[in-house]
Amino acid sequence: MFGFFRKISAYVPIKTVLIVQLVIIIPSFFELVGIGSVIPFMSLLFDPVAGAKLSFLKSFAAFFGIANQRTLLWTLGSIVFFVMAVGNLTSFLSMRILAFTGQKIGYSIANKLYRSYMSREYLFFTKVNTADLATDILIESDRINFGILQPLLMVNSRIVLVLVISGFLIYVNPTVSLLAAASVGLTYGLIFILIKKLLKKNSSEISAAQRTRVLNLNEGFCGFKDVKLAGRESYYVSRFTEACDHLAHLQASNIVLSQFPRYFIEVFVYGFIVFVAIYWSGTMPAKVFLPVLTSFGVAAMKLIPACQIIFGGIATMRASTTALRALDHASASASDENFAEVEPLHLKSDVRLEVKGFAYPGFTHEVLHDVVLCFPRNSTIGIVGRSGSGKSTLLDMLIGMISSQHTRLVVDGQEVGGRRTRQWQKVIGYVPQEVFMSDKSFAENIAFGIRAEEIDLVRVREAAQMAKIDTFIESLPEGYLAPVGERGQQISGGQRQRVGIARALYRDPDLLVFDEATSALDPVTEQEIISEIAALAGKKTIVIVTHRFSAVRNCDKIVLLQHGRIAAQGRYEEILAVNSLFREMACEAS
Ligand SMILES: Nc1ncnc2c1ncn2[C@@H]1O[C@H](COP(=O)(O)OP(=O)(O)OP(=O)(O)O)[C@@H](O)[C@H]1O
Ligand SMILES: [Mg+2]
Known part of the structure; x- marks a missing residue:
């Protein structure tokens, strides 16, 4: 329980949870007054003379100045009704608060995650599978x-209700109440002990089945073309169906x-009341035991559902415990700092990258070693x-996506890390090997991550012109507002790359990084784009990764990487003269 609170406290406002908890406990007290008021009312109803002599009723009648027994009965009846009505009203209000605040708190977990x-x-x-995160x-x-x-909030409120009502019943008749409470409590306790292992097993199987469902859904849809071509639809559908069936069963x-104890507890309690009624009817007059028995009956009507809510709630909690693992990888407190706006870190002189050695986490093989590179401002590399x-x-290190203890990224003599990484990233335009497309319009994909009404359409057009995608977009009936489809399905691979280039240019960055950015283009379009990029040479720092040597021929410096090391660097002709691998690759590329 404490572990749960420690885990959950970063995600939900504990103070609000406690207030909600208090609010849903309040109706219990009204329910008690309602049940308690039944006894004097029933006593008066069954035996007006003896009832009027009850000390409580005597003071009550004196306080309100009631001399007539019939008036007393009416007054008492109205009070019983009123208290029950107020009890139900507070129950309704607390249910409403629980619904609204509880839901808000609940969904804030998803939000924070x-x-x-x-x-x-x-x-x-x-390292992770995003279907798992989803x-x-x-x-x-x-x-x-x-x-x-x-369930925890409800269980707590019902525990209070059960304790309060049981306390009252024990006061009225200790023997019968304690006997009933012990039998019901023991039955529920025993059942819970018997089923708790099964509930926990169900919990972890539910988590696994949910993951399998989302994973298969995701892979089936994302890889639809491959799935269809390989005729593997049934593989994904059947795995999804198996998970659904298993989930349904769990x-x-x-x-x-969580529900089954209710059925025989109810029978047991009503049987118990019948037994007590018959037993008392043989030992005392009806007018003596009926008021008490009636109040026991009313109490049972409140207690049985409350006990069931407690049992069902605890069982549900037990069957959901593995869901808490979702909070293990997340850290709720990390969020705010990362969402704050930062000032751009403009490049004034140069950026240096030093990599002693780097292996991806979980791998021992170093993919980069002893790399020291300097990218002077406005040079093309x-x-x-x-x-x-x-x-x-290497590019991921340059753009601040990957860092490690053995790498150093230094911008204008100052090391980049933490908040400065985000400042550095603000001046970078990056075109990856696989351009991500958002299921929105061309304009929204070029401006990327900006609300439609805040997009600068003039800049969008300029960027599209430089990326040679303007003619195509403008030929569409909806122009820049035309959709590109989910993951850019409605446009070609080359068009996606050009949207990626336009996206990088829209930011008007200091550093432009192209990772195989023109690999899907025909030679003519590629040459046109290379000319546009070449026109930026001397005005922006440009880093181009490519297998096409024509794209780097005029660079100020070329770096040849071989097995994670710098094999050669210099101008095109210089490397060509000294490095056989470079010659080989240049030959293949031409
Ligand atoms: N996330 C990752 N986890 C583990 N290893 C990785 C990861 N990304 C890349 N690698 C490995 O690092 C090495 C270098 O990969 P990288 O993508 O940098 O190569 P590359 O030169 O860009 O290749 P390509 O020309 O095919 O794009 C490869 O051996 C690759 O398997
Ligand atoms: Mg690559």
């Missing part, structure tokens, strides 16, 4: 809300496990090398 993941470093995302944010957070937080089993030689990894 998303914020937390969005502020994680890039390498985190290279499961945590959308499904497991709901289980924490509906399966743990809300959820149903949880419902049955080309990086070439065989596939897997470490070019993209």
Whole structure:
């Protein structure tokens, strides 16, 4: 329980939770007054003469100046009704507060989880499966809300109700009350001990089944073309169906496990009341025991559902515990700093990258070693090398996506890290090997991550012109407002790359980084774009990674990477003269 609060405290406002808890406890006291007022009312009803002699009723009648027994009965009846009505009203109000505040708190878990993941470093995302994160944010957070937080609040309020009413019943008749409480409590306790292992097992199987569902859904849709071509639709559908069936079975089993005690507890309690009624009817007159028995009956009507809510709530919590693992990888407190606006860190002189050695987390093989590179401001640098030689990894370090203890990124003599990384990233325009497309319009994809009404359409057009995508976009009926489809499905690979280039240019960055940015283009379009980029030479710092040597021929410096090391660097002709691998690659490229 304390572990739960420690985990959850970063995600929900504990103070609000406590206030909600208090509010939903209040109706218990009204319920008690309602049940308590039944006894004098019933006593008066069954035996007006003896009832009027009860000390409580005597003081009551004196206080209100009531001399007539019939008036006393009416007054008392109205009070019983009024107290019950107020009790139900407070129950309604507390239910309303629980619904609104509880839901808000519950959904804030999902919100904080998303914020937390969005502020994680890039390498985190290279290790996890995003379908797992989606499961945590959308499904497991709901289980924490509906399966743990809300039942916990309800269980607490019902525990208070049960204690208060039981306390009163014990006061009225200790023997019968204690006997009933012990039998009911023991039955529930025993059942819980018997089923708790099964509930926990169900909980972890539900988590796993949910993950399998989301994973198969995600992979089936994202890789639809490959799936279809390979005729593997049934593989994904059947795995999804198996997970759904298993989930249905687990959820149903949880419902049955948490509800089934109710059916024989109810029978037991009503049987118990019948037994006591028959027993008392043989030992005392009806007018003596009926008021007490009636109040026991009313109390049972309140207690049985309350006990069931407690049992069902605890069972549900037990069956949802594994959902808390969703909070393990996230750190709710990390969020705010990462979302703050920062000033750009403009490049004045040069940027240096020093890599003693770098291996991806979880791997021992170093993909870069002993790399020291300087990128002077407004120079154009080309990086070439065989596939897997470490070019993209090196670019990721330059743009501040990857850092490690053995790497140093120094901008104008000052090391970049933490907040400065975000400042540095603000002056970078980067075109990756695979350009990500948002399911929005061309304008929104070029401006990227900006609300439609804040987009500078003039700059969008200029960037599109430089990236040679303007003619195509303007030929569409909706122009820049035309959609590109999910992951850019409605446009070609080359068009996606050009939107990526336009996106980098829209930012008017100090540093432009191209990672195989023109690989999908025909030679003519590629040459046109290279000319546009060449026109920026001397005005911007440009880093180009490519397998096409024509794109780097005029660079101020070319770096040749081989197995993660710098094999050669210099101008095109210089390297060509000294390095056989470079000659080989130049030959292949031409
Ligand atoms: N996230 C990762 N986790 C583990 N290893 C990785 C990861 N990304 C890349 N690698 C490995 O690092 C090495 C360098 O990869 P990198 O992508 O930098 O090569 P590259 O030169 O850009 O290749 P290409 O020309 O094919 O794009 C490769 O051996 C690759 O398998
Ligand atoms: Mg690469």
